[in-house]
Amino acid sequence: MTVTAETPQQVQSRERPKPGRGKRILRFIVLAIVALIFISPLIFMIVTSFKTRAEAAGIPPTWFPNPFSLQAYETIFNASGTPVLRWFANSILAAAANAVLVVITASLAAYPLARMNFRGKNLVFATIVATLFVPPVILIIPNYLIVGTLGWLNTLLAIVVPTAASAFGVFFMRQFFVSIPIELEEAALLDGTNRLQIFTKIVLPLAKPAMATLALLAFLTNWNDFLWPVYVLFSPDMQTLPAGLSTLQTANAVRYDLLMAGAVIASVPVLILFVFLQRFIIEGVSRSGVKG
Amino acid sequence: MTRTAQAGAPLTGRALADAKRRRTRKLAQGPFTPWLFLAPYLLLFIAFVVLPTLLGLWISLHQWDYTLPRQPFVGLENYAQLFDSDSLTSEPFWTSMRATFIFSIFSVPLLLVIPFAVALLMNQKFPGRNFFRAVYFAPYVLGVAVIGLLWRYLLDNNIGMVNYYLGRLGLPDDTAWTTTVPAAWVALIGVTVWWTLGFNAVIYLAALQDIPAELYEAAKVDGANGWQQFVNVTVPGMRPILAFVTMITIIASANMFGQSYIMTQGGPGRETRTAIFQIAETGLRNFKMGDAAAMSYVLTVFLIILSIFVFWIFRERRDKVVDNAAARKDF
Numbered sequence: 001m002t003v004t005a006e007t008p009q010q011v012q013s014r015e016r017p018k019p020g021r022g023k024r025i026l027r028f029i030v031l032a033i034v035a036l037i038f039i040s041p042l043i044f045m046i047v048t049s050f051k052t053r054a055e056a057a058g059i060p061p062t063w064f065p066n067p068f069s070l071q072a073y074e075t076i077f078n079a080s081g082t083p084v085l086r087w088f089a090n091s092i093l094a095a096a097a098n099a100v101l102v103v104i105t106a107s108l109a110a111y112p113l114a115r116m117n118f119r120g121k122n123l124v125f126a127t128i129v130a131t132l133f134v135p136p137v138i139l140i141i142p143n144y145l146i147v148g149t150l151g152w153l154n155t156l157l158a159i160v161v162p163t164a165a166s167a168f169g170v171f172f173m174r175q176f177f178v179s180i181p182i183e184l185e186e187a188a189l190l191d192g193t194n195r196l197q198i199f200t201k202i203v204l205p206l207a208k209p210a211m212a213t214l215a216l217l218a219f220l221t222n223w224n225d226f227l228w229p230v231y232v233l234f235s236p237d238m239q240t241l242p243a244g245l246s247t248l249q250t251a252n253a254v255r256y257d258l259l260m261a262g263a264v265i266a267s268v269p270v271l272i273l274f275v276f277l278q279r280f281i282i283e284g285v286s287r288s289g290v291k292g
Numbered sequence: 293m294t295r296t297a298q299a300g301a302p303l304t305g306r307a308l309a310d311a312k313r314r315r316t317r318k319l320a321q322g323p324f325t326p327w328l329f330l331a332p333y334l335l336l337f338i339a340f341v342v343l344p345t346l347l348g349l350w351i352s353l354h355q356w357d358y359t360l361p362r363q364p365f366v367g368l369e370n371y372a373q374l375f376d377s378d379s380l381t382s383e384p385f386w387t388s389m390r391a392t393f394i395f396s397i398f399s400v401p402l403l404l405v406i407p408f409a410v411a412l413l414m415n416q417k418f419p420g421r422n423f424f425r426a427v428y429f430a431p432y433v434l435g436v437a438v439i440g441l442l443w444r445y446l447l448d449n450n451i452g453m454v455n456y457y458l459g460r461l462g463l464p465d466d467t468a469w470t471t472t473v474p475a476a477w478v479a480l481i482g483v484t485v486w487w488t489l490g491f492n493a494v495i496y497l498a499a500l501q502d503i504p505a506e507l508y509e510a511a512k513v514d515g516a517n518g519w520q521q522f523v524n525v526t527v528p529g530m531r532p533i534l535a536f537v538t539m540i541t542i543i544a545s546a547n548m549f550g551q552s553y554i555m556t557q558g559g560p561g562r563e564t565r566t567a568i569f570q571i572a573e574t575g576l577r578n579f580k581m582g583d584a585a586a587m588s589y590v591l592t593v594f595l596i597i598l599s600i601f602v603f604w605i606f607r608e609r610r611d612k613v614v615d616n617a618a619a620r621k622d623f
Binding site for chain 2: 027101106108113124141148163226267271287
């Protein structure tokens with residue numbers, strides 16, 4: 001490839017220069033095949049959940065359930081030791097409550113860090129950012145004690161509240177607030193609006209997309225959290241879906257039809273969110289890296 | 293709520309001078325306002341992040357059994373035991389540290405390199421690019437419990453899809469992926485790479501798109517070929533983000549728990565029981581919290597040393613500072 005062969009537009013564009021048409025089609029086909037193989041385990045999970053017990057354990061693996069069966073779902077919905085629907089409700093409740101708590105506390109905390117000068121600000125912000133790099137492992141033992149002292153063990157509060165202290169959330173919202181032009185706030189301040197009003201009436205409406213993204217990420221994280229719920233929720237009724245799935249596995253060692261049905265139930269809400277809101281999720285994650 | 297920065301006279305003089313002095317434009321407010329905004333978060337932050345960090349250290353100095361009424365102070369005894377090969381806690385702990393090490397030493401490099409390649413690919417223009425990006429990211433939105441169960445099924449010795457297709461390709465079709473080593477490590481590492489590569493790729497991709505096109509242009513004017521552009525523009529421009537991704541990937545690997553808990557149950561024996569798995573079982577199943585807390589601090593010290601090493605590797609060299617400053621997006 002020589003420098004002279006390229007048009008000015010190609011040089012200016014951020015992307016690499018386009019190869020020829022045939023090469024492009026070939027590359028597209030290769031990419032499509034690789035992507036299909038990459039995603040095939042997830043497809044197989046969904047397919048298997050609609051198989052009969054025998055077909056799920058059969059060889060060779062089949063890609064179209066024959067017959068199409070809801071037997072696995074009926075079985076796990078009716079099993080008394082593993083109340084999947086209850087877990088589902090627990091998970092939804094906990095993840096939603098956690099997301100709300102994260103968004104409220106992180107937005108409130110991020111605003112002064114972005115827009116006010118005060119003594120101790122740098123210390124607070126540095127401490128919060130530093131905990132992004134604190135390995136969560138040192139928190140599990142003491143937090144178990146703290147949660148126990150508060151009487152929250154084996155309740156949803158144990159998985160809603162402690163993880164809401166989201167350093168990432170503060171960092172994320174602060175970055176957004178800094179990017180909003182300050183003139184609006186200055187004008188409002190001169191009009192006699194107080195800081196809380198400025199925050200709720202001017203800043204928050206502008207921050208809706210960022211808040212939605214943060215809420216989504218917090219929901220996904222809480223929904224998928226595994227280690228903490230496994231240890232702090234013990235009675236069958238109090239489990240979340242991920243923690244429950246591991247009990248389901250113990251109860252049904254090689255009933256893969258049942259396990260895949262459980263896995264699908266745990267995946268459906270997040271997959272739906274992902275299909276419709278993937279731009280927000282992906283951009284939210286990718287912005288987490290913009291920290292130079 | 294304090295009514296702080298009211299309109300009119302008090303604002304103008306001092307506040308404006310203040311703002312000028314600090315160069316960044318900030319609005320004025322009373323001394324308590326920022327803390328009222330910060331209060332709800334700081335309450336959670338202190339209760340569940342700052343306090344536990346210190347409390348953990350305190351616990352580690354005690355023989356702390358959650359189920360017993362008294363928690364006698366033992367000084368550094370718990371730490372000493374971890375380094376005394378005759379003690380009961382030492383062997384299981386170092387076996388688990390070894391497991392975490394084996395997992396990390398393979399998964400971290402793979403999770404740095406493969407997502408980079410995916411990001412470079414996705415940084416080109418082609419139809420359906422966003423769709424492919426979503427496909428590579430998709431496994432990450434599912435939790436480790438789902439991923440673990442799914443792969444336990446796919447990797448089943450007898451009826452698993454993986455062994456079936458390996459057999460069709462003429463390869464050995466009877467590997468016990470979850471019950472023998474090193475196969476279990478291949479499985480755990482492979483599944484983790486599949487699961488999380490999209491996450492790192494998306495971060496890389498955003499950083500790639502932040503590298504100013506002018507830098508490539510300048511390199512081309514200087515006659516740099518594709519590889520030279522990669523080495524002299526892409527890599528230096530990505531340095532800060534590489535350091536960040538390396539750190540979060542190391543921390544994530546050191547926290548590997550669910551894959552092993554579900555796919556191998558830490559087996560065979562305790563071969564794939566990772567450090568955090570061992571810490572959680574010791575502290576939260578057997579309630580030997582003093583031992584577990586000491587273990588978590590030893591693991592953390594290793595991670596701190598590793599972080600210093602990572603930052604040293606990615607430190608900015610003098611001659612590259614200018615490139616970097618240009619390539620970095622500041623906020």
